[in-house]
Amino acid sequence: MAADSLSPAAPSETDRPPTRRRAWLMVAALLVFMLLNYADKAVVGLVGVDLLRDLDIDASEFGLVQSGFFWLYAAGAIIGGFLIGRIPARWLLGGVALLWVLCLLPMVWSTSFTVLLVSRMLLGFAEGPSAAMALGVAHSWFPAAKRTLPTSFVVAGASFGPLVAAPVITFVVARFDWHAAFVVTAVAGVVWVVVWLIVGRDGPEEVGHGGSTFAALPERVPYRRLLTSGTVVGLTVLFFATYASVSIKVSWLPLTLRQGLGYDATTTGWLVALTYGSGGVLMILFGAVSRAMTKRGAGVRTSRGLLSCVLVAMAGLCTILWPSLGRGPLQILLLVAGTSLCVGAQGVAWTLVSDVTPARQRGTVIGVMVSCYSMGGVIAPLVLGGLVDGASDPLAGYRLGFAGLGALLLAAALVAMWLVRPERDVEAFASAPRPVPGRKDTVDA
Numbered sequence: 001m002a003a004d005s006l007s008p009a010a011p012s013e014t015d016r017p018p019t020r021r022r023a024w025l026m027v028a029a030l031l032v033f034m035l036l037n038y039a040d041k042a043v044v045g046l047v048g049v050d051l052l053r054d055l056d057i058d059a060s061e062f063g064l065v066q067s068g069f070f071w072l073y074a075a076g077a078i079i080g081g082f083l084i085g086r087i088p089a090r091w092l093l094g095g096v097a098l099l100w101v102l103c104l105l106p107m108v109w110s111t112s113f114t115v116l117l118v119s120r121m122l123l124g125f126a127e128g129p130s131a132a133m134a135l136g137v138a139h140s141w142f143p144a145a146k147r148t149l150p151t152s153f154v155v156a157g158a159s160f161g162p163l164v165a166a167p168v169i170t171f172v173v174a175r176f177d178w179h180a181a182f183v184v185t186a187v188a189g190v191v192w193v194v195v196w197l198i199v200g201r202d203g204p205e206e207v208g209h210g211g212s213t214f215a216a217l218p219e220r221v222p223y224r225r226l227l228t229s230g231t232v233v234g235l236t237v238l239f240f241a242t243y244a245s246v247s248i249k250v251s252w253l254p255l256t257l258r259q260g261l262g263y264d265a266t267t268t269g270w271l272v273a274l275t276y277g278s279g280g281v282l283m284i285l286f287g288a289v290s291r292a293m294t295k296r297g298a299g300v301r302t303s304r305g306l307l308s309c310v311l312v313a314m315a316g317l318c319t320i321l322w323p324s325l326g327r328g329p330l331q332i333l334l335l336v337a338g339t340s341l342c343v344g345a346q347g348v349a350w351t352l353v354s355d356v357t358p359a360r361q362r363g364t365v366i367g368v369m370v371s372c373y374s375m376g377g378v379i380a381p382l383v384l385g386g387l388v389d390g391a392s393d394p395l396a397g398y399r400l401g402f403a404g405l406g407a408l409l410l411a412a413a414l415v416a417m418w419l420v421r422p423e424r425d426v427e428a429f430a431s432a433p434r435p436v437p438g439r440k441d442t443v444d445a
Contacts, residue, residue, distance in 0.1 A: 019204065023141035026203070027150045029196060030134045033093060034157025036192055037130045038250070039165035040100055040123060040185050041069065044116075045251045046169045046272070047178035049258055049265070054178070055113050059255075059394075063385020066251035068117050070378040072125035074371030080129015081367015084136040085360070090200040093133055094193050099126035101189040107182040128374065131155070131350075132366035139354055139362070140203030147354060148294070148304065152287025152347030158246070159280030159343050163273050170269035214300075214423070216430040220358055225429065226365055231305070231356045234419030235349055236369050238312060241412030244376030245319070245342045248405055249275065251381045252398075253339075260398040261327060271332065275339040282344030286311065290348045300355055305420040308349035309413045315342035316409030323399040342409065355422045356429075380405065 044051065044065065052062060083092060103123035106115050138154045139147055169181045226232060253275070257268040286307065293303035318338030325331040357365045384401040391397030 019141075022201075023150070023203065025199065026141050026201070027138060027153050029199060030138055030154045031157040031160070032192055033097065033134055033196070034130065034154060035161040035164065036097070036100070036185070036189055037127055038158045038161030039188070040104060040127065040161075042161065042165050042250045043104075043169060043181050043185055044069075044120065045254050046166060046269070047173055047181050048251075048255050050173060050178040051116075054111060055116065057113055059388045060385045061113065062255075063251070063381045063383075065113075065117050065120055066247070066381035066385075067378050069120045069124040070247070070374050071121050073128040073374040073377065076125040076128025077132060077370035077374060078128075078367045081132045081363045081365075081370070083129070084133055084363030084367075089133075089137045089140075089202045090197060093137065093200060094196050096126060096130065096133065097189055097193045097196065101186045101193070104182050104186040104189070108179055108186070128370065129367060131158075132363055132370055135350060135353075135366065136363050137200075137202060142203075148290045148348060148351045149284075149287045151351050152283045155347040155350060156280040156283040158346075159276045159278075159283060159340075161276070163276035163280060166269045166273040166276065170265060174265070214355060214426045217356070217358060217426050218429055220361065221429045221432075223361070223364070225432065226357060226361065227368060229356060229425040229428075230419040231352060231422045231425045232365065232369065234305075234416040235352060236372050237412050237419070238308065238349060238416040239346070239369065239373035240376040241316075241409045242312060242342050242346055242376075243373050244380035244408060245315070245339070245405055247377035247380050248384060248401070249339055252384050252401075256323070256398045256402075260323070260395040263327075271335070274332075275336055278336050278340040279343035282340045283347040286344045287347050290351075300352070300422050301420065304348050304352045304355070305422065306417060308345040308352075309417040309420070311341045311345035311348075312409050312416075313413035315339070315345070316406045316413065318406070319409060320403050320406030323395075323402045338406070352420065352422055356425050 048062060051057070052059075057065075080096070100123060103119050103126055106119045110116065110119075134154050134157075135151060138150050142150055165185070168184065172180045172184055254268050254272055257263045257271055258265065263271065290303045290307055293307070294300070315338050318334045318341065322331050322334035322338055325334065353366060353369070354362060383404070384397070387401045388394050388397035391400065
């Protein structure tokens with residue numbers, strides 16, 4: 001193989017200023033898409049204390065509701081990933097966001113535990129492909145070498161969603177009731193759909209399907225090789241742990257702060273907002289850091305892979321420590337660091353998927369990855385709910401649960417650090433025998 005076969009591909013000539021302006025408009029719209037996505041996820045956790053009271057449910061049942069959100073998430077992720085590129089982005093994302101609204105509406109008036117559980121399950125199905133769709137559209141507007149920062153902006157919407165939702169929903173619930181929170185999120189979804197149908201578009205094909213950072217990446221790789229490559233497996237492990245952390249933060253952090261640590265509702269709302277806001281800022285910051293490292297000659301594995309793993313490992317240490325400290329500035333600092341560093345790593349890590357995955361297969365691969373790592377969202381809320389119910393007091397259960405979560409983050413970071421080697425994987429893809437028509441032993445797996 002030529003010495004420069006793994007060098008970064010040249011930027012496309014189609015990346016002219018008018019295209020860049022439109023591209024960043026799409027990034028802004030997709031950031032709001034992800035913002036609403038995570039606001040919808042967070043709403044039940046933010047009104048959790050009132051739900052526990054009005055629906056007369058315990059911590060285990062609440063954990064069941066939060067876990068139920070992810071039961072159909074994997075199916076939605078796979079189906080949505082398959083549809084990427086087959087349906088225009090305007091209609092695909094607009095239709096998905098409209099489904100979110102329909103799933104939220106029953107809780108505007110219902111006080112039934114069954115209705116709550118079913119509506120969360122259906123919302124999980126509708127939101128399963130959201131990340132894959134948003135990233136697929138964003139990557140269609142930027143050449144491979146310039147995707148890290150816009151990817152970080154789009155994924156940062158996941159943090160800004162609860163950041164915006166926490167104080168707004170706390171305000172609405174204090175003045176009305178928890179049903180009003182679902183009204184607010186549903187109306188916001190309708191507004192986004194209308195705007196997206198006006199401005200939403202796929203990117204230019206010559207830019208969007210311009211491939212990987214590596215010029216040597218083939219146009220097609222057997223799915224068996226793609227999905228078992230070290231980089232894809234390592235990233236899936238890393239995302240499993242970070243998604244478990246995100247699901248715990250969305251579903252249990254407000255209750256941990258109120259029931260476990262004794263913060264009042266207003267303070268809890270602001271602390272939750274702080275964790276999400278700092279996560280969004282760090283996601284964008286580390287996207288810029290990764291881009292700067294690349295410009296200074298750092299390899300893709302270092303600037304995108306190892307950077308993400310180090311951030312997740314640091315998040316794991318902070319997650320283990322903060323619940324054991326007394327209330328005060330140090331506890332809040334470690335709480336914010338534990339949640340924010342974990343989220344900050346995700347935008348950088350997501351860019352690696354495009355580095356090792358041919359453009360036409362990217363949606364399917366992302367869908368499969370989401371379906372696998374979303375199991376972290378299924379398991380983590382249930383485990384924490386069981387620990388809280390089984391502990392001598394709620395705080396002991398919360399401390400044990402967060403210690404386990406921190407250990408998971410540390411372990412996942414170490415595994416990913418060992419497996420994620422994009423240069424090696426692309427070289428293996430490029431040197432593998434190409435399929436020969438008519439020969440069964442070379443058919444794409």
